[in-house]
Amino acid sequence: MYALVSALSGILVLQRFPAPTPEEHSVRVANVHGPKLLLILVIDQFRYDYLERFRPYFVGRGFNLLLGGANFVDCRYDYATTVTCAGHATLLTGAYPNVHGIIANEWFDNRSYRKVYCAEDSGTTLVGGPVGPGMSPRKLMGSTLGDELRLATGFQSKVVAISLKDRASIMPGGHTANAAYWYDAASGHFVTSTYYMQALPSWVAAFDQALPAKAYCGKAWQALPETPGAGGQVLKQFTPGLLERPCPDSQFLGWLNATPYMTEIELSFALEAVKQERLGQGATTDLLALSLSENDYIGHGYGPYSVEVADVTIRTDRYLADFLNSLDRLVGLDNVWIAFSSDHGVAPTPAFSVEHHLSGPAAAPLAVGAAVEDALSKAFGAGPWVEDVDEFYINLNRFTLQKRGADLAKAEAIAAEAAASVPGVRAAFTHTQLTQLQLLQGSLLYSPIMRKASNSFNEQRSGDVFMVQDPFAVTIPPGTGSNHGAPWNYDAQVPLILWGSVFKPGTYAVPCEPIDLAPTLAVALGLTQPSGAQGRPLSIALK
Numbered sequence: 001m002y003a004l005v006s007a008l009s010g011i012l013v014l015q016r017f018p019a020p021t022p023e024e025h026s027v028r029v030a031n032v033h034g035p036k037l038l039l040i041l042v043i044d045q046f047r048y049d050y051l052e053r054f055r056p057y058f059v060g061r062g063f064n065l066l067l068g069g070a071n072f073v074d075c076r077y078d079y080a081t082t083v084t085c086a087g088h089a090t091l092l093t094g095a096y097p098n099v100h101g102i103i104a105n106e107w108f109d110n111r112s113y114r115k116v117y118c119a120e121d122s123g124t125t126l127v128g129g130p131v132g133p134g135m136s137p138r139k140l141m142g143s144t145l146g147d148e149l150r151l152a153t154g155f156q157s158k159v160v161a162i163s164l165k166d167r168a169s170i171m172p173g174g175h176t177a178n179a180a181y182w183y184d185a186a187s188g189h190f191v192t193s194t195y196y197m198q199a200l201p202s203w204v205a206a207f208d209q210a211l212p213a214k215a216y217c218g219k220a221w222q223a224l225p226e227t228p229g230a231g232g233q234v235l236k237q238f239t240p241g242l243l244e245r246p247c248p249d250s251q252f253l254g255w256l257n258a259t260p261y262m263t264e265i266e267l268s269f270a271l272e273a274v275k276q277e278r279l280g281q282g283a284t285t286d287l288l289a290l291s292l293s294e295n296d297y298i299g300h301g302y303g304p305y306s307v308e309v310a311d312v313t314i315r316t317d318r319y320l321a322d323f324l325n326s327l328d329r330l331v332g333l334d335n336v337w338i339a340f341s342s343d344h345g346v347a348p349t350p351a352f353s354v355e356h357h358l359s360g361p362a363a364a365p366l367a368v369g370a371a372v373e374d375a376l377s378k379a380f381g382a383g384p385w386v387e388d389v390d391e392f393y394i395n396l397n398r399f400t401l402q403k404r405g406a407d408l409a410k411a412e413a414i415a416a417e418a419a420a421s422v423p424g425v426r427a428a429f430t431h432t433q434l435t436q437l438q439l440l441q442g443s444l445l446y447s448p449i450m451r452k453a454s455n456s457f458n459e460q461r462s463g464d465v466f467m468v469q470d471p472f473a474v475t476i477p478p479g480t481g482s483n484h485g486a487p488w489n490y491d492a493q494v495p496l497i498l499w500g501s502v503f504k505p506g507t508y509a510v511p512c513e514p515i516d517l518a519p520t521l522a523v524a525l526g527l528t529q530p531s532g533a534q535g536r537p538l539s540i541a542l543k
């Protein structure tokens with residue numbers, strides 16, 4: 001009898017709460033109280049001081065328009081691996097790598113025992129580009145602002161991400177983006193991956209077909225007359241090989257990639273996306289995540305105090321003004337909110353820093369590897385002990401550890417001590433230390449550098465030892481002038497500007513971290529916070 005009653009009440013419950021239907025899973029709502037279009041504008045490697053140093057040269061409604069918004073003048077990342085993939089993931093998740101898992105652009109993975117790239121995905125292929133593995137945000141842990149917008153509106157809001165770099169498009173797009181496009185420099189085409197779609201939309205195919213790079217054949221990069229220190233001089237000239245080549249070939253496309261002209265191409269692609277995808281024309285808020293990459297390539301090449309960086313910044317101001325004017329015609333700027341920031345800054349070139357007594361040289365990974373190899377061989381016997389070493393991480397050889405019966409925690413400690421003894425390495429923390437620190441966080445006093453290291457540290461992904469270099473000590477990849485990726489403020493301080501009807505214009509010198517950007521926008525839009533958001537809403541700037 002009891003069983004029967006219970007079974008009947010179960011039926012009653014079922015009748016009262018019928019199983020959700022597919023319609024209920026995709027309920028159509030338009031209840032975000034946002035603008036028609038939210039533009040997340042990121043300029044790769046754009047230091048905060050560029051807005052101040054080059055301000056006298058800004059004209060029109062480019063950076064000047066943004067500077068008329070809510071301008072947070074002391075906004076700094078509080079983590080240690082300030083690189084592109086981690087920075088873009090951080091901006092839209094409102095979280096640091098300890099939570100979103102994107103600890104660097106690439107890292108040695110102790111589980112698959114190989115170097116992995118942050119956006120790699122062998123389960124996908126490229127669309128519109130060369131045959132090869134595609135890309136996706138599968139390594140990104142948790143939701144982004146765009147994901148929450150899509151979820152809240154029953155997927156009525158469109159989210160489109162664009163950049164020259166795959167990682168700078170894919171991470172801001174999040175898991176549920178309608179599309180993420182990036183640029184294939186070998187072909188001069190914008191491409192995507194089967195994660196998003198099986199074929200390029202016809203407008204993208206047409207844009208690629210027209211090959212906008214063609215318009216720049218034979219054109220030198222000549223500084224604007226007003227660029228300080230450059231006086232209209234030619235900064236970069238393309239010199240084709242001995243053979244007569246058709247233009248644009250892959251050599252020319254590679255050259256063009258690190259000139260301001262790519263900004264023009266990228267912005268015209270973004271504008272075409274707004275037109276063709278009818279962004280800002282729907283019943284609810286759409287999101288365009290746009291990351292301009294050229295500034296990073298140019299900054300790497302010449303350093304932050306170069307005339308090249310001055311010229312690209314001043315030119316970007318002009319290009320941006322044109323872009324925003326076009327957006328005004330298409331959507332109406334009254335209907336747009338803009339959030340502007342950057343993924344990281346950059347250090348002066350090593351030669352500049354040494355010349356001006358800011359630092360000694362950085363520790364080369366080779367020197368660090370040799371010191372660790374030596375120390376572990378003395379402690380446990382012959383190696384090889386170092387499986388991988390880069391500017392951040394040391395990964396120890398699992399086979400040698402096993403063969404020598406060495407305790408991992410002990411080996412990590414010896415490796416960290418050896419790494420820290422190399423001139424240029426400021427600090428080295430072990431995997432064990434950082435894991436324990438994260439368990440104890442809140443009950444333990446720890447140094448600011450260790451906190452930044454901990455915010456970069458992901459237990460599942462990070463290597464055995466984590467290093468921080470001395471300030472201004474920069475490891476440069478071959479053929480480049482400078483680099484970023486340190487916890488120091490020249491890499492960590494970036495602009496954060498919120499522009500639009502819901503934000504109170506002004507200059508805010510209050511504490512700010514880029515992880516506050518997504519939480520602030522989530523509050524302004526009435527959204528659930530991205531799943532791992534650690535930042536706080538910048539409520540001082542909300543009306």
Ligand SMILES: [Zn+2]
Binds near residue numbers: 084296300484
């Ligand atoms: Zn870079």
